[in-house]
Amino acid sequence: MLTPMQTIMRIQTSRLSTLAFSILFLSCSVNATDAVSPAFDCQKAQSQVEVLICQDNQLAKLDMQINATYQKVINQISSKEIANVKAFQRGWIKGRDDCWKAAKIKQCVQSSYETRLTELQIAAGEFEVPEPIQYECGLEANDTLTKVTAYFYNDTAIPAAMLTVSPTSDYINATNLALLTRTASGAKYQGQNFSFWTHQSEATLSQYAQADLNCKSH
Known part of the structure; x- marks a missing residue:
């Protein structure tokens, strides 16, 4: 038979174990909820840069923004212009993937995304044209x-x-x-x-x- 003190100790140990499990479960749930997927399929990620984007929420969000704004541009231009815009986008993706050569890969990728997003935002007319x-x-x-x-x-x-x-x-x-x-x-x-x-x-x-x-x- 357990003494009163042993009973108290066992209850406290059980509560601590339950609390630790709850914290771990909540942490995993939050991480799963916060995870962001880019516009491309991460199952098919091949380049080092694509893998990095799939692992980094900030870059994944930028990829989603790029894709949405790019689609706006495509929907606003003529069929004759679409081929050129798509070719330019493919060239940009190749340049983005070349960031694996940079000393700071994420910084290079982020800069590439922000630069291209700026171009697309202006092309898509997402903001009112300023006074010249x-x-x-x-x-x-x-x-x-x-x-x-x-x-x-x-x-x-x-x-x-x-x-x-x-x-x-x-x-x-x-x-x-x-x-x-x-x-x-x-x-x-x-x-x-x-x-x-x-x-x-x-x-x-x-x-x-x-x-x-x-x-x-x-």
């Missing part, structure tokens, strides 16, 4: 006036500027997307072969292999 700001650039540098119309998007995955530039050059198109990067002062938008650095009513347009152009809004 007109700039005149470079008249004092080469007697050729470069006109820039800037649309600044602040609510996209990465804040961005859509710039229309006239005249164009060998390194800049008529319409260009630039993404906000961190700077000590002002706002620097980085695009392919160019950057656009704004500060109050002034800006600097920098292009590959060309002199910087000073710009003023009007």
Whole structure:
């Protein structure tokens, strides 16, 4: 026969065991509930990057966002444009999967997702088109006036500027997307072969292999 003290000890041990099991069960349930699946089938994941996405909720959510916004774009364009958009998307996926070569793989994948999501959000018209700001650039540098119309998007995955530039050059198109990067002062938008650095009513347009152009809004 157990003494009163032994009975109390056994009850306490039983309660602790039950509590520990309950905590473990709840933890497993929460993890299972919180798990996020990407838009692709993780059972068929092949690349190192795809496996990482399936294991990381943040990346999986970004994949779902990309897929939903991509479908919006597809539904809004003509059949002639769809082939080009799909080819570009396949190229982007290949570039994303090349992040396995990066020193920080997740950071590379996340940056790839956020950049592409920003492009798609603007293409899909998910945000109201901002009021344009007109700039005149470079008249004092080469007697050729470069006109820039800037649309600044602040609510996209990465804040961005859509710039229309006239005249164009060998390194800049008529319409260009630039993404906000961190700077000590002002706002620097980085695009392919160019950057656009704004500060109050002034800006600097920098292009590959060309002199910087000073710009003023009007």
